[in-house]
Amino acid sequence: MMVPDINPIVLLFASIFTSNILLANFLGMCSFISISKDMTSANGLGLAVTVVLTITSMLNWVLLKFVIIPLDITYLRYILFIIVIAATVQILEMIIDRVSPALYMSLGIFLPLITVNCAILGVALFMQIRNYNFVQTVFFSFGSGIGWWLAIMALAAINKKIQKAPVSAALSGPGITLITIGFMAMAFIGFSGMLNVQ
Amino acid sequence: MNDDSPSKILIDNVWHNNPIFIQILGICSTLAVTNNMTNTLIMTLGVMFVAAFTNVTVSLLKNFIPRKVRMILQTLIISFYVIIVDILLRAYLPEISKALGPYVGLIITNCIIMGRAEAFAQSHGPLISAWDGITSGLGYLWVLMVIAFVRELMGFGTLFGIAVLPESFTTWTIMVMAPSAFFLLGSVLWFAKAMILKQERGK
Numbered sequence: 599m600m601v602p603d604i605n606p607i608v609l610l611f612a613s614i615f616t617s618n619i620l621l622a623n624f625l626g627m628c629s630f631i632s633i634s635k636d637m638t639s640a641n642g643l644g645l646a647v648t649v650v651l652t653i654t655s656m657l658n659w660v661l662l663k664f665v666i667i668p669l670d671i672t673y674l675r676y677i678l679f680i681i682v683i684a685a686t687v688q689i690l691e692m693i694i695d696r697v698s699p700a701l702y703m704s705l706g707i708f709l710p711l712i713t714v715n716c717a718i719l720g721v722a723l724f725m726q727i728r729n730y731n732f733v734q735t736v737f738f739s740f741g742s743g744i745g746w747w748l749a750i751m752a753l754a755a756i757n758k759k760i761q762k763a764p765v766s767a768a769l770s771g772p773g774i775t776l777i778t779i780g781f782m783a784m785a786f787i788g789f790s791g792m793l794n795v796q
Numbered sequence: 797m798n799d800d801s802p803s804k805i806l807i808d809n810v811w812h813n814n815p816i817f818i819q820i821l822g823i824c825s826t827l828a829v830t831n832n833m834t835n836t837l838i839m840t841l842g843v844m845f846v847a848a849f850t851n852v853t854v855s856l857l858k859n860f861i862p863r864k865v866r867m868i869l870q871t872l873i874i875s876f877y878v879i880i881v882d883i884l885l886r887a888y889l890p891e892i893s894k895a896l897g898p899y900v901g902l903i904i905t906n907c908i909i910m911g912r913a914e915a916f917a918q919s920h921g922p923l924i925s926a927w928d929g930i931t932s933g934l935g936y937l938w939v940l941m942v943i944a945f946v947r948e949l950m951g952f953g954t955l956f957g958i959a960v961l962p963e964s965f966t967t968w969t970i971m972v973m974a975p976s977a978f979f980l981l982g983s984v985l986w987f988a989k990a991m992i993l994k995q996e997r998g999k
Contacts, residue, residue, distance in 0.1 A: 622974045624827040628907045631820055673883060676901045677875045684868055713871075716824035716905040723898030768990035772820045773982050780978030787973060 601729055606737035609730075613741030616790040619717050620749045621783040623724075626717030630750055631775055639708070640754035641747075646708040648743030651718055654686050655739030658722040659732055679722045684713050717746055752782060800920065802927055809931035815908045816939045816981075817988045822908035825899050826940055827977050833956050836944035837937075838885070838892050842900065844933025846877040847909045851925035854917040870913050871904065878903045908932055943980045947971045 619625050629643065658679050666675055691709045695702045712718060721742050725735045756778050765774050815821045826843065829835040853873050854861075861869050882900050885893040893900065903909070912932050917925040948954055951971030953961035970976050 624974065624977070625824050625902070627824045627827070628821060673879060676879055676882070676904055677872065680871055680875055680904060684871065713867075714905050714907065714910065716902050719905050720824075720898060720902055723901050727898055768993055769982075769986045771989075773985040773989060776820070776978050776982035776985065780975045780982060783973075783975040783978055787975065 601731045601734075604734065606733050609734055610737040610741040613738050614745040614748065615786055618745040618749060618783075618786050619721065619742040620746050621779065621786045623720065625720040626715050626746055629711050629715055630746075630753070631772060635754065635757060637751065637754045637758070640750045643708045643711070644743075644747030644750050646712055647715060647717065647746050648740070650683075650687060650690065650709075650712050651721055651743040651746075652736065652740045653690070654683050654718055655721055655725055655735050656732075657682050657686060659725060659730075659735045662726055675723075675726065676719075679719060680713075683718050683722075687713050717742065749782065749786075753779065756782075800924060802924070805924070805928055806931045806934075809928065810935040810938070812992075814935040814939065814988070815911065815932055816936060817985060817992075820981075820985070821911055822906040822936065823940075823981065825902035825906045826936075827943075827981065828899055828974075829896060830940055830944040830977055831947045831951055831972050832895075833941065833944045833948050835892060835895055836940050838889065839896060839899065839903075840933065840937040840940055842878075842881045842885070843903055843906060843908065843936060844930055845881060846874060846903055846906075847912055847933050848926045848929035849877045850874050850909055850913050851917040851929035852922045854913040855920060855922040855925040858918055866918075867910075870910055874909055874913075875904050908936060939981075939984060942984060943977060946980055947976055951976075 613619065617623065620627070620630060626647070661678060661682060662675070666672060666678060687709050691702075694709075721739050725738065730738055753775070757775065760774060760778070769777075809815075816823060822843070826836065826839050829839050850870070850873055854870060857869075857873075878901060881903065882893070885896070885900060909929075912929060916928045920928070945955070948956075948971075949961070950968045953959060953965050953967055968976075
């Protein structure tokens with residue numbers, strides 16, 4: 599397979615705006631909806647997702663190019679990717695705990711949640727299917743993380759306003775959150791004329 | 797909840813405790829393919845298969861797995877069945893496997909499967925756990941099929957790829973794009989919650 603000829607910078611902006619990992623690809627919804635109630639935890643989770651996403655994608659790219667493809671064990675990639683993700687999260691948790699207890703207090707509780715965040719595995723699989731090279735993978739995963747962070751912060755801010763609004767009992771909770779995400783997705787798709795990647 | 801009769805589990809998983817209504821669990825992997833009924837059906841059947849077999853395996857192994865490592869072991873069990881689904885799809889339905897792309901692999905991170913393994917299979921026998929997995933899958937299947945029905949009908953004028961609306965019908969581009977899935981899922985939740993509230997008031 600050929601490496602797609604896309605400028606990494608374009609890829610970065612495309613993964614933040616036009617093909618936002620959450621709003622266009624629906625990945626990372628579970629923790630997105632449950633955490634999006636207050637801005638502080640949304641911020642912490644967004645930062646944690648961005649960091650883990652960038653690190654694991656780089657590791658998974660190396661694993662894919664130098665282990666999985668040479669040994670011809672592509673069918674095992676799901677298990678290998680998920681092990682890399684779980685191990686990275688575990689090690690990061692230990693490092694942050696040692697180096698900066700203050701950061702651990704704000705970030706630590708979110709790290710276990712990230713192993714089961716679909717966005718992390720999703721980016722690794724997209725990277726494999728679209729056959730990105732290393733630089734493209736770094737920009738794509740970093741952009742996806744920033745895009746996720748941006749989306750969860752925006753939703754947390756909107757949710758704050760919705761709490762003061764009279765929403766009918768049946769629609770309150772997840773219902774109104776999903777409709778809000780729908781409007782956000784429409785806004786982000788509005789950028790799609792500017793950049794086109796897929 | 798001591799009453800674990802099969803029929804009660806069925807009703808609970810399909811309606812009262814439907815994983816999508818109560819916590820919107822597990823939509824990440826499947827919502828993306830709901831603009832086409834065939835793909836949605838295959839994906840949700842895959843989820844059902846993985847959920848049932850994971851539940852059986854976790855239930856059989858529950859006395860041997862130390863508590864501390866059970867999360868990672870459950871993930872590995874799930875990945876094992878997802879790989880089987882992936883290989884089966886690639887062998888028998890290569891077209892659909894290609895259209896689904898990375899989303900088959902993302903069944904691993906579908907929260908419903910791990911949620912049911914944790915909440916049900918850890919404390920129940922293998923047979924009833926299999927039934928729980930199948931019914932959770934059913935509850936998941938019907939909600940997503942409703943969404944896929946509306947999206948495919950309005951977006952392409954077809955159902956399962958067969959044209960049902962006349963040529964003169966103007967297709968709604970929005971239904972093919974991502975936002976409509978959020979709107980439709982929001983509407984389904986709204987409807988379901990309204991029904992549940994009404995039932996509660998009736999009691």
